[in-house]
Amino acid sequence: MRYIRVGAGSAYWGDMLDPAVELAEKGNVQYLAFDHLAELTLAILQRMKRRDSSRGYIPDIVPWMKALLPLTSKKGVKILTNAGGANPVQAGLEVIKVARDLRLTGFKVGIVEGDDILHRLEDIRALGWKFTNLDTGEEDIESIQDRIVSANVYIGADELVKALEEEADVVVAGRCSDNALYVAPIMHEFGWQFDHPAYVDKIAAAITVGHIVECTLGCTGGMSNLWPVVENSHRIGFPIAEVYENGDAVITKVEDSGGMVCEWTVKEHLLYEVHDPANYIMPDGIADFTTLTIMEESPNRVRIRGVKGKPRPDTLKVCIGYEDGFIGEGLIFFPWPQALDKARWAEKWLRNRIEYTGAQFQELRIDYVGINMLAGETAKWPENGNGMNEVGLRVVARTRTYKEADAIRREVTHLWLAGPIGTSFGVPFTPRPVVALWPTLVPREMVKTTSFVMEVM
DSSP states (O other): OOEEEEEEEESSTTOOSHHHHHHHHHSOOSEEEEOOOOTTHHHHHHHHHHHOTTOOSOTTHHHHHHHHHHHHHHHTOEEEEOTTTTOHHHHHHHHHHHHHHTTOTTOEEEEEEOOBOGGGHHHHHHTTOOOOOTTTOOOSSGGGGGGEEEEEEOBOSHHHHHHHHTTOSEEEOSSBOTTHHHHHHHHHHHTOOTTOGGGHHHHHHHHHHHHHHTTGGGGTTTTOTTGGGOOOGGGBOOEEEEEETTSOEEEEEOTTOBSOOOHHHHHHHHTTTOSOTTOEEETTEEEEGGGOEEEEEETTEEEEEOOEEEOOOSEEEEEEEEEEEEEEEEEEEEESSSHHHHHHHHHHHHHHHHHHHTOOOSEEEEEEETTTTTTGGGOOOOTTGGGSSEEEEEEEEEESSHHHHHHHHHHHHTHHHHSSTTOEEOSOOOOEEEEEEEEEEEEGGGOOOEEEEEEOO
């Protein structure tokens, strides 16, 4: 039966490059997909673009293309990426520059646009639509209207498929869904259509496969309960999805690469970032993870089959980013003896100092590093904390202004001299702006995506 192999080249902005190069060299893949975006990444990129109109894309795309194109162009491997971020056109031009420097005549780069609806928010609202906050239930965006810096829709594979149909060697998109980067080549190769009921389950299978592999090492031994037995994780291999025309798939990796693919690493990532396994809603369709079977058919080969699904939803998710004040932060450490007593004394000193000086904040959090920084209220405190070698104190405050954030930061630094003997301090943090997330929905018909292809002549 006909199948294709799609490699997962990146899970986030800053992911490792060498496993992606390994996929291009040894993975026998036809496609490489690179996810670089998190929920709030677009807000950061929009701010970059505001300062400089030639920025706003993921800068990794340039060194990544320099390393990969000499390999992929020879082997005919096509690349799909959402590294276009807030500026897909400029990102595409950067890829063209790399291809031109490599003298890849006839090389084609597809650009997908339309996810950015920042300039269209008011027009959509004028049509009667309300951008209800999915987390808080707040009915619309009046309270943040003057602080919005980004509004990007999670678009699907439609235009990515069109770019592949126009023989693009690299497809650069903005905020498409993570798994759309995998759905697109699968649909393109097998000719599956969104509007045909016979392909609903198969597209759901493609969505499921994309979900499993899009976090790269997340299904090859990273982020895993199996971490004690994962071998050679320092050179961990990124996953390959071997997808068959009937919708079955095998998750694997490059032979002899580090890490592991087994039934449990796949199951772990299948449930990652999932609220309702029976309704995994994506722009390309809705997958039901409760119907599938997962079987380890040989070492580092796990077969997935039997995915059921539903047609595409009528609405698409939108992440609206808005300015929400500043963060002031400090980190200090206290040594043995009486490390925990010193940290508790320092917390009391800080609270008294803040009250005395009148420093303003909207929210203040003080965590004990090594005790409750990760576990929070559920943490079990040591019976003899003063036997600990060291305890850290992390102080973080959310404020309305930079000046207020800086005041909180400075109070923490004062503990260097005002604190108990042995208090240690690293390089002080700089106050940083906060971009908050307003998750919401928009009708699919109100989002107009387009694509075009550029060629190196």
